[in-house]
Amino acid sequence: MPKYTPEQIEEILAGESWLGFSMDRLRELETSIKEYVDDGYGLMGAEYASVFDELSDVSKNQIEYFTSKVYESDPAKHRYQVLDVGAGHGTRAVHLAAQDKVNLKAIELSDYFYARHLLELEKEGLLPFGCAMKADMCDMPFESATFDAIYCNTALHHQVYLPGKNIGIEKIMSEFSRVLLKGGKLYLLTLYGDETHFRLQRFFQSLTEESMKRLASRNSFKIDEMKQIEGYGVFGPKTRYLEVYLTKRNV
Ligand SMILES: C[S@@+](CC[C@H](N)C(=O)[O-])C[C@H]1O[C@@H](n2cnc3c(N)ncnc32)[C@H](O)[C@@H]1O
Numbered sequence: 001m002p003k004y005t006p007e008q009i010e011e012i013l014a015g016e017s018w019l020g021f022s023m024d025r026l027r028e029l030e031t032s033i034k035e036y037v038d039d040g041y042g043l044m045g046a047e048y049a050s051v052f053d054e055l056s057d058v059s060k061n062q063i064e065y066f067t068s069k070v071y072e073s074d075p076a077k078h079r080y081q082v083l084d085v086g087a088g089h090g091t092r093a094v095h096l097a098a099q100d101k102v103n104l105k106a107i108e109l110s111d112y113f114y115a116r117h118l119l120e121l122e123k124e125g126l127l128p129f130g131c132a133m134k135a136d137m138c139d140m141p142f143e144s145a146t147f148d149a150i151y152c153n154t155a156l157h158h159q160v161y162l163p164g165k166n167i168g169i170e171k172i173m174s175e176f177s178r179v180l181l182k183g184g185k186l187y188l189l190t191l192y193g194d195e196t197h198f199r200l201q202r203f204f205q206s207l208t209e210e211s212m213k214r215l216a217s218r219n220s221f222k223i224d225e226m227k228q229i230e231g232y233g234v235f236g237p238k239t240r241y242l243e244v245y246l247t248k249r250n251v
Contacts, residue, residue: 002032009033013197018162030138030159030167033203034109037158040202041088041110049089049117051232060095063151066187067099069224069245070149073183079103080148083179085137086155089117094126096151104128105147107135138171142179149185150176154233154241157191157205161215169205169215177219180248186221188212192228192240204234212244221246 004012009032012018018029041048070080080101087093087106090113097104106127108114111134118132135141137155159168166174176186193206207215209226216223225245233239 002035003028004032006036009036009203010197013160018165021165023166026162026165026167030171033158033160033168034136034138037202038110042112045089045110045112045116049113052089052091055091055095059092063092063095064099066149066151066185066245067096067102070185071101073148073185073247077101077148081105081146082149082151083107083142083147085150085152085176086158087118087132088113088155090121090127090132092151092153093118093131094121097127097131104131105133105142106131107133107137107140109134109136137175138168140175140179144178145181146179147184148181149187150180151187152176153187153189154191156188157207158203159205160197160203161195161205161207161211163211163214169207170218173215173219173221177221177248182248182250184248186244186246186248188244188246189229189241190244191233192242198234207242209242212242216244216246220249222249 082096082102082104084093084096084106087108093106096102106118108118114134121127122129122132156169156172159172161169191204191206195208196206198204223244223246227243229241229243230238231241
């Protein structure tokens with residue numbers, strides 16, 4: 001059972017009582033959000049997968065643009081270790097895995113997406129055997145400096161951003177930095193907004209450009225490109241996202 005109910009989480013965030021929380025309570029807050037998100041995708045994952053069933057040409061081009069940047073980061077390599085974080089029903093993972101120099105790992109929190117989609121895609125041969133792992137982006141089961149690139153499309157915003165506290169989005173960004181090689185690439189698409197927490201069906205956290213700059217500099221990332229874009233999401237077709245391309249600094 002989650003420590004905090006969705007209503008309690010909402011109250012804690014709105015009233016900023018988390019400011020007085022011990023590290024243990026902050027971790028319980030993070031875990032409660034994870035369980036709530038997992039539960040939400042258990043209930044709505046099939047609908048999500050049917051809405052985003054086909055990968056649009058825009059998404060395909062975006063994945064190919066990202067992988068071209070990854071190849072440019074170290075042109076001498078023949079293969080690049082790429083991690084898809086919060087891979088969901090796996091259509092993006094399939095396109096990433098199909099890129100000619102990519103060795104893909106895909107992590108996913110939701111039981112439903114992991115068992116019913118990612119493992120099935122492995123069985124069908126659309127994802128390589130052993131590609132999918134049921135794992136948490138807040139605490140990743142990888143050695144430091146393992147990956148050339150991380151692709152994280154609309155997953156980061158399922159955790160909270162509580163500045164100065166090493167949980168949620170801050171922890172995830174430090175995990176991304178830890179598991180990336182120096183010079184490694186990170187792609188983020190995440191909900192844009194004035195740092196509001198939205199409960200809706202699951203938790204959503206919006207971020208401003210300023211917060212993204214802070215998160216990047218605290219975790220040894222250089223922002224290569226950052227822009228707001230519009231796409232389908234929690235606020236319908238006009239949902240605003242922050243699209244960010246980052247590079248892990250060499251020093
Ligand atoms: C909106 S879906 C995006 C799925 C996929 N990346 C896509 O673009 O189609 C967000 C995904 O992030 C996953 N997720 C949420 N919190 C996570 C966590 N702590 N660790 C790993 N995955 C997580 C959810 O289970 C869900 O599959």
